[in-house]
Amino acid sequence: MTGATAEQLLSVAREAAHRAGTLLRDGRPADLEVAATKSSPIDVVTEMDLAAEKLITEFIAERRPEDGFLGEEGADRTGSSGVRWIIDPLDGTVNYLYGLPTWAVSIAAEADGETVAGVVAAPVRGETFHAVRGGGAWLGERRLACRPSPPLEHALVSTGFNYLTGRRTHQAAVAQRLLPLIRDIRRGGSAAIDLCDLAAGRLDGYYERGLHPWDFAAGELIAREAGALTGGRPGEPVSGDLTVAATPGVFEPLQRLLEDFGAWHDGQRSEDPSADGRPAGGAG
Numbered sequence: 001m002t003g004a005t006a007e008q009l010l011s012v013a014r015e016a017a018h019r020a021g022t023l024l025r026d027g028r029p030a031d032l033e034v035a036a037t038k039s040s041p042i043d044v045v046t047e048m049d050l051a052a053e054k055l056i057t058e059f060i061a062e063r064r065p066e067d068g069f070l071g072e073e074g075a076d077r078t079g080s081s082g083v084r085w086i087i088d089p090l091d092g093t094v095n096y097l098y099g100l101p102t103w104a105v106s107i108a109a110e111a112d113g114e115t116v117a118g119v120v121a122a123p124v125r126g127e128t129f130h131a132v133r134g135g136g137a138w139l140g141e142r143r144l145a146c147r148p149s150p151p152l153e154h155a156l157v158s159t160g161f162n163y164l165t166g167r168r169t170h171q172a173a174v175a176q177r178l179l180p181l182i183r184d185i186r187r188g189g190s191a192a193i194d195l196c197d198l199a200a201g202r203l204d205g206y207y208e209r210g211l212h213p214w215d216f217a218a219g220e221l222i223a224r225e226a227g228a229l230t231g232g233r234p235g236e237p238v239s240g241d242l243t244v245a246a247t248p249g250v251f252e253p254l255q256r257l258l259e260d261f262g263a264w265h266d267g268q269r270s271e272d273p274s275a276d277g278r279p280a281g282g283a284g
Contacts, residue, residue, distance in 0.1 A: 006132040009109035010117040014130060016059045017105045020052040020089055021123035032097060046097060049073050052089035056107065060085055072214045084110045088214040092190035101125055106192040108217035118218030120192045129196040129222050137199045137225035144226040147201040149249025155204035158186040158194045162210045167266060171209060174261045195219025198245055199226035205246030205254050209263055216243055231255065233264050
């Protein structure tokens with residue numbers, strides 16, 4: 001990485017997230033409509049998703065013109081600095097469309113292939129989570145720590161459902177098998193916020209199939225810096241196949257159950273546009 005420390009990258013990310021969050025919260029039209037769809041007719045994009053990503057990329061590019069970008073709404077640029085910004089301008093678009101408060105701006109800075117700084121701003125909740133690698137996770141000025149690990153049967157676990165019918169049908173079957181074995185399941189609609197709520201001690205675990213890098217990059221770092229364990233299928237890192245994050249005592253048994261239940265399975269491959277290697281739509 002050249003030209004900045006992780007703390008300096010975090011400062012840029014925090015300001016960009018604040019500006020985008022203010023735009024989304026205060027600029028939401030009363031007659032907000034769907035501007036486009038992605039992986040399926042219910043995987044939506046609004047004009048505000050596009051406006052927020054434009055604001056973020058322009059803000060960062062003015063300050064760090066040699067950096068790269070990977071954004072949910074199309075930002076894709078190879079930089080020369082070794083730094084890449086992974087951006088979800090509006091994680092939880094369906095919540096936002098319906099006027100629900102669980103949506104966020106997620107921005108992570110990746111240096112030489114490793115996430116070193118991350119911000120998740122949830123403006124309607126009045127919360128901004130942030131972390132740098134090795135520096136802990138924070139909610140404003142409060143340092144975060146995961147809850148003490150309960151037995152798996154007492155764990156509160158969150159998940160999300162994909163927008164492809166075959167995959168979400170399979171995900172529902174996995175949740176049906178998991179539910180009797182844990183305290184309960186939550187479905188918030190924003191992967192970034194779920195990961196941050198784990199960091200803040202509001203959940204014991206989280207899992208989902210089919211996420212993109214922008215869905216989890218910042219939130220995973222925040223969860224890990226708060227003491228959570230994260231991964232994919234056993235022995236693998238977080239990926240589009242599976243994201244699992246949990247307190248240390250819950251992580252392994254939850255991951256093992258999800259493997260037994262085939263939580264990584266695609267469901268109906270014939271309708272899955274990720275056959276080219278690009279994951280289909282995740283939480284939102």
